[in-house]
Amino acid sequence: MFRVLTSKPNAKMPLERSRHRGQDKIGMDLKEIDFKENIQHFGELKNLVIQYDLLVDKLIVKDVQLTASNDDQYFVFEDILYQVMLCFSRDTEILSVFNHSASNPVHAILKNKSAIVENTVIFPPSGIIPFHGFTMYAMPFCYMYENPIALYYTFRAFYLRYWFRLHEVSSHEQGILSLCLLFERLLQRYEPELWFRFKQVNIQPVRVVFKWLMRGFSGHLPPEQLLYLWDMILAYDSLEVLPILALAILSFRRDNLLQVETLQNVEVSETSPHPDIRGKVTSGTPGLGPRSSEDITKLIYGVSLEHFLLLALQMLCVSAFPDNLL
Amino acid sequence: MASSHKYSILQNSLNRDEIIGVIRSAFSASVSINIKDSPLESTAIHPTKIRTSISLSSAVEINTTSALANHAIEAATEETVQTFQPELQVDIKAKISALVPEVATSSTADRSKMSYCTDLDKSVLISNFEKRGWSQAGPDDDWNTKQSLCSLLTINHFPNHYELSRKDLLVKNIKRYRKELEREKDPLAERGDAPGKYIYLDFIPVTFVLPADYNMFVEEYRKSPQSTWIMKPCGKSQGAGIFLINKLSKLKRWSRESKTPFNPTLVKESYVISRYIENPLLIGGKKFDLRMYVLVTSFRPLKAYLFKLGFCRFCTVKYDTSIQELDNLYVHLTNVSVQKHGGEYNCMHGGKLSVQNLRLFLEGTRGKQVTDNLFSNICWLIVHSLKAVAPVMANDRHCFECYGYDIIIDNGLKPWLVEVNASPSLTSTTVNDRILKYKLIDNIISVVLPPDGIPDSHFTLHNYIYK
Numbered sequence: 001m002f003r004v005l006t007s008k009p010n011a012k013m014p015l016e017r018s019r020h021r022g023q024d025k026i027g028m029d030l031k032e033i034d035f036k037e038n039i040q041h042f043g044e045l046k047n048l049v050i051q052y053d054l055l056v057d058k059l060i061v062k063d064v065q066l067t068a069s070n071d072d073q074y075f076v077f078e079d080i081l082y083q084v085m086l087c088f089s090r091d092t093e094i095l096s097v098f099n100h101s102a103s104n105p106v107h108a109i110l111k112n113k114s115a116i117v118e119n120t121v122i123f124p125p126s127g128i129i130p131f132h133g134f135t136m137y138a139m140p141f142c143y144m145y146e147n148p149i150a151l152y153y154t155f156r157a158f159y160l161r162y163w164f165r166l167h168e169v170s171s172h173e174q175g176i177l178s179l180c181l182l183f184e185r186l187l188q189r190y191e192p193e194l195w196f197r198f199k200q201v202n203i204q205p206v207r208v209v210f211k212w213l214m215r216g217f218s219g220h221l222p223p224e225q226l227l228y229l230w231d232m233i234l235a236y237d238s239l240e241v242l243p244i245l246a247l248a249i250l251s252f253r254r255d256n257l258l259q260v261e262t263l264q265n266v267e268v269s270e271t272s273p274h275p276d277i278r279g280k281v282t283s284g285t286p287g288l289g290p291r292s293s294e295d296i297t298k299l300i301y302g303v304s305l306e307h308f309l310l311l312a313l314q315m316l317c318v319s320a321f322p323d324n325l326l
Numbered sequence: 327m328a329s330s331h332k333y334s335i336l337q338n339s340l341n342r343d344e345i346i347g348v349i350r351s352a353f354s355a356s357v358s359i360n361i362k363d364s365p366l367e368s369t370a371i372h373p374t375k376i377r378t379s380i381s382l383s384s385a386v387e388i389n390t391t392s393a394l395a396n397h398a399i400e401a402a403t404e405e406t407v408q409t410f411q412p413e414l415q416v417d418i419k420a421k422i423s424a425l426v427p428e429v430a431t432s433s434t435a436d437r438s439k440m441s442y443c444t445d446l447d448k449s450v451l452i453s454n455f456e457k458r459g460w461s462q463a464g465p466d467d468d469w470n471t472k473q474s475l476c477s478l479l480t481i482n483h484f485p486n487h488y489e490l491s492r493k494d495l496l497v498k499n500i501k502r503y504r505k506e507l508e509r510e511k512d513p514l515a516e517r518g519d520a521p522g523k524y525i526y527l528d529f530i531p532v533t534f535v536l537p538a539d540y541n542m543f544v545e546e547y548r549k550s551p552q553s554t555w556i557m558k559p560c561g562k563s564q565g566a567g568i569f570l571i572n573k574l575s576k577l578k579r580w581s582r583e584s585k586t587p588f589n590p591t592l593v594k595e596s597y598v599i600s601r602y603i604e605n606p607l608l609i610g611g612k613k614f615d616l617r618m619y620v621l622v623t624s625f626r627p628l629k630a631y632l633f634k635l636g637f638c639r640f641c642t643v644k645y646d647t648s649i650q651e652l653d654n655l656y657v658h659l660t661n662v663s664v665q666k667h668g669g670e671y672n673c674m675h676g677g678k679l680s681v682q683n684l685r686l687f688l689e690g691t692r693g694k695q696v697t698d699n700l701f702s703n704i705c706w707l708i709v710h711s712l713k714a715v716a717p718v719m720a721n722d723r724h725c726f727e728c729y730g731y732d733i734i735i736d737n738g739l740k741p742w743l744v745e746v747n748a749s750p751s752l753t754s755t756t757v758n759d760r761i762l763k764y765k766l767i768d769n770i771i772s773v774v775l776p777p778d779g780i781p782d783s784h785f786t787l788h789n790y791i792y793k
Contacts, residue, residue, distance in 0.1 A: 072758055
């Protein structure tokens with residue numbers, strides 16, 4: 001994260017502070033890690049990948065092909081993503097997320113062996129079964145690291161701290177459920193007109209933004225803005241930035257959204273900033289998440305992400321966050 | 327003489343109600359057809375037959391880009407992506423019959439009376455013209471060929487753009503430019519330690535024109551016999567006829583085997599041979615080159631605009647310098663026309679990455695300072711290549727041109743000028759590509775035409791000037 005943090009020297013004040021905070025946090029973590037160990041560990045993971053195949057490998061490869069290889073922002077990083085995602089699936093240190101989670105990883109019995117505890121393994125070794133779009137958690141880091149080892153460890157650190165919450169059902173206040181709830185409550189509180197409109201036409205507001213929340217906006221924002229957003233997540237050490245941004249986007253497009261009738265039209269109207277231009281832009285083929293990266297960019301066209309987030313935070317009077325985080 | 331070339335028109339019968347804008351390049355239909363073979367074959371174009379190429383460099387940001395982008399987006403999605411076609415010159419013809427005072431007073435009403443005529447049916451062009459409310463006129467409507475150029479005429483090519491776009495003439499002009507600066511003891515032409523090396527003007531690889539400089543080439547080759555050289559035909563495009571050699575014997579064999587013997591007096595087609603850049607910057611293990619657009623509205627004084635959007639064209643196969651892969655064009659040539667036939671070609675992204683993303687990647691992995699250096703070196707390269715040809719270009723004030731600059735970056739982050747295209751392709755291979763080219767044409771038209779939208783060569787644009 002260092003390079004992104006230091007690349008823009010003229011950041012605004014609140015962001016500057018947050019960057020330093022983020023820098024402190026990551027700095028602390030990275031100092032604890034011995035670099036030689038990392039290289040060795042990564043080498044071991046690579047060996048494991050080469051040694052034996054797992055069924056999830058096919059899922060991973062398919063996922064990379066569907067998301068990164070078809071995306072015009074990330075297609076050049078295909079190879080490195082294969083490496084990173086495959087090694088991720090063999091890394092047993094990921095199992096630590098299950099220490100503070102209500103879920104359990106999948107256990108499997110070794111083939112042709114009796115069903116006793118000694119023959120039980122966790123499948124896959126990382127405990128995480130990949131799903132379509134999983135690679136998108138790692139893709140933006142490709143713009144910061146050429147070295148797969150550094151990329152892998154940064155991605156893993158982010159996953160272990162933040163991303164795992166976005167795809168598991170849990171009661172944690174920053175889990176995906178709570179984020180959706182936060183979004184709905186904020187929408188009701190700050191955009192009552194829009195809220196009532198959605199109720200009238202029977203659209204669940206969460207359905208509009210869920211994809212964005214679950215992926216951390218990856219694939220929906222251009223890489224540069226996305227890295228800024230993830231900076232903010234790091235800075236505030238909270239995923240709550242995501243529903244706030246989602247709300248800010250809807251609020252910005254309020255005029256268009258007040259005229260829609262169906263969920264499809266919501267997606268369409270969000271992509272054309274002028275109410276009189278009702279394009280037939282689709283939000284992309286369902287199977288290809290990154291195709292819809294056009295959506296949000298069009299939504300917030302002309303407004304930089306920084307402005308958006310500042311606008312959103314101002315809207316909420318910043319008091320949504322406890323004082324000790326600022 | 328006047329009858330031998332068709333110019334765009336000033337009608338005798340001035341229809342006061344009708345004002346039509348003229349943007350055309352004046353040439354006969356037969357010359358238009360030649361485009362398909364080679365844009366530069368007919369080098370014996372009379373200087374008054376103006377052919378404009380669009381070379382763009384515009385730092386101009388217009389207010390309408392947002393609406394434009396959306397319009398483009400809609401335009402993009404309504405039509406299917408076109409298949410790649412050979413680079414065709416843009417001949418935009420429009421007619422004009424104008425009463426100048428009326429032009430000055432009325433505003434939007436006039437613009438809707440403008441009509442255009444083009445023999446190139448590209449959606450990026452048509453949608454731009456229609457957005458401005460111009461109506462299409464057929465190629466045979468009211469052409470009056472007897473008039474000379476008037477001030478209401480703008481043409482999208484310079485008469486002798488081949489000085490820049492032909493590979494041999496470009497090299498010749500740059501070499502001449504450097505020698506001139508050296509004679510004038512200009513600090514720009516300072517030489518470095520290695521023989522023949524300029525410190526600041528070293529942006530083209532060592533190049534010779536064959537067959538004329540054959541002996542000089544052999545002498546240079548013998549100095550470093552392990553190096554690879556690339557042979558490019560001077561007048562062709564889209565990677566046609568390009569191949570690599572690493573041994574002199576291969577060159578001799580090629581000259582024996584080719585249909586037209588490599589006899590200096592007989593050969594029609596001349597070639598350039600340059601030292602191949604063997605260490606290009608690789609991303610994901612693949613070679614790429616940059617396409618930048620530069621709009622030139624005048625050569626003396628030099629007014630050039632660099633379009634801030636550009637893209638990188640990637641190869642579909644990993645870069646490999648081994649001898650076996652020397653003939654594999656998919657490894658070495660980045661032209662889309664070559665790569666799209668490859669097995670790995672993906673039409674979702676078309677192997678094109680935007681320059682902004684390239685910049686982000688380089689800033690993230692190499693640091694902001696070296697990246698800024700790289701991009702300012704690219705600007706430097708463009709400026710000096712234009713300055714090199716400025717003395718020899720016919721500086722007609724009715725002309726503008728948009729060039730497509732092909733630049734390769736090596737892994738020391740040094741840019742090299744590969745070639746300049748006078749007619750960069752306007753075909754879009756992906757949706758983003760179409761949007762980019764749409765914005766490009768829109769910016770060009772906005773820069774070239776005065777604010778009221780009627781062509782006027784007396785109009786001087788107060789913009790960025792490179793000295």
